[in-house]
Ligand SMILES: Nc1ncnc2c1ncn2[C@@H]1O[C@H](COP(=O)(O)OP(=O)(O)OP(=O)(O)O)[C@@H](O)[C@H]1O
């Protein structure tokens with residue numbers, strides 16, 4: 001088969017009608033572009049979740065107050081007053097538990113160095129950096145004695161350090177929270193944005209006891225972070241915590257929820273995956289629409305060029321030569337459309353990722369699939385018109401006006 | 402030993418079934434055409450000349466009779482084999498040129514080589530196409546598109562295209578139909594030169610003057626052969642051209 005000649009003929013025919021060729025490709029361009037953009041954004045999100053799972057460690061269990069698995073919602077995670085510091089202490093005594101941190105959270109306007117800043121203030125135990133696998137970049141974490149003495153000590157995130165102490169070493173300085181001076185003993189290592197686009201470094205960590213008695217007046221905690229010895233004992237630790245808290249709370253209805261990190265992340269991953277499937281479905285539909293567009297234009301083209309087909313047959317083109325020529329035209333259209341769509345999709349996802357602080361992963365597998373499927377669409381949608389062209393009778397085609 | 406005919410028609414018939422009446426365009430034509438012949442087919446409009454040419458050119462199948470081309474029974478060939486016969490053995494010059502528009506003269510001439518069974522290198526394609534354009538005196542117009550060429554020039558491109566695969570048989574349906582006298586004579590000069598080189602030529606024409614350049618004249622009426630005779634005396638294109646120029650010269654002299 002004289003493929004090269006056919007490619008040349010097809011290329012010439014397409015160049016002759018540039019605008020029409022471009023419009024014909026548009027369906028494929030949009031289809032492929034949206035697949036690639038959707039997939040690179042969703043797989044970026046999925047990858048970030050996976051990174052967080054591995055950075056948090058799979059052996060972390062979170063106890064939330066309130067039961068969000070039962071039908072009776074009570075205002076969401078960590079809002080119902082059911083968990084106490086005593087619960088956390090009891091959990092710490094369980095076997096295979098290596099770290100516990102009762103957690104209280106609050107947003108505060110803080111002052112330091114003549115500047116002020118609105119940030120999240122969290123009450124935690126000294127185990128917190130270890131549980132969250134979060135290093136201290138300078139200084140130290142506050143100690144157990146600080147918790148017991150309700151000390152006004154604090155560890156700050158990098159963003160807070162940058163905002164309140166530009167060009168100054170924050171260690172040894174004070175930050176005023178609700179007008180109380182807290183001594184800064186350490187700075188947390190930068191951690192970046194989380195899955196929901198929040199800046200994790202925009203935070204101040206103080207002893208939970210100080211938070212509950214000096215900054216706010218609370219008797220309940222939002223949640224309790226628990227670190228198990230390793231990920232093999234995680235299930236038994238989860239069961240132990242559930243049993244322990246049920247006895248301690250003496251309630252028939254479970255008023256807390258125990259989740260390990262993996263389960264939490266799986267929920268998020270499943271959501272983003274479902275989103276990916278939805279977008280891929282939409283994209284598949286527009287690929288089919290693009291294919292119909294190509295078929296339509298190819299049919300028009302065959303009719304327009306009936307005389308050309310007749311001339312080619314008269315000088316010795318076989319039916320297969322004509323078939324291949326028009327097939328190659330259709331495939332060239334859809335493959336170029338696919339190529340433009342891939343480039344556009346990558347570009348769009350990168351731009352969106354840049355503006356929205358979302359990570360993107362260029363999905364090379366999907367790029368291959370997208371390119372191959374647009375070529376296949378070309379073959380499928382081009383086949384009928386090409387076959388029609390190849391079955392023309394040379395005499396009838398020559399007489400066509 | 403008798404020479405084998407290039408073309409042997411045996412009771413060829415072609416009937417078109419259109420609507421209620423059948424049109425018998427060709428009704429029982431039997432002919433032998435030997436290698437090296439130069440035949441003119443004449444007849445009034447609708448007498449079946451084009452229909453017969455299409456059958457001889459393996460473009461159309463007869464509805465009756467047998468047709469041997471170079472000893473091959475064409476009626477037994479399938480679509481692809483017919484395409485190969487058209488490609489390798491026959492050069493066809495159509496009544497209306499039938500060049501590809503928006504394609505240069507050179508590319509038009511190269512086209513039949515794209516469909517040749519044996520691959521011809523791009524370089525050789527170019528050379529052969531150029532050679533054929535030279536043969537018809539159009540070497541300088543290779544990169545012109547058909548709409549940039551005169552009717553006579555387009556006809557010559559069509560002849561070059563018909564020659565490029567070195568056919569044994571050249572078929573031309575009214576090659577001078579739309580051309581003035583001088584251009585017609587020039588085209589006939591090309592044909593005579595080719596015929597002298599050994600190519601068998603069959604040509605349809607309305608004009609007796611044009612038929613005089615051939616060697617044998619066949620006249621059709623209502624799809625049947627009514628006359629089949631040698632052309633005597635035969636015109637020679639070069640001489641006719643000279644005569645024409647002298648006449649033109651004379652006209653000019655008289656005017657001055
Ligand atoms: N495709 C067709 N369908 C039906 N009838 C046809 C078809 N082609 C030709 N005919 C008829 O067959 C007869 C012969 O036609 P043909 O074209 O062979 O004539 P011709 O001798 O070439 O005429 P002209 O000198 O005008 O070109 C005519 O009566 C014509 O109407």
Ligand SMILES: [Mg+2]
Nearest residue numbers: 450451452496
């Ligand atoms: Mg005719």
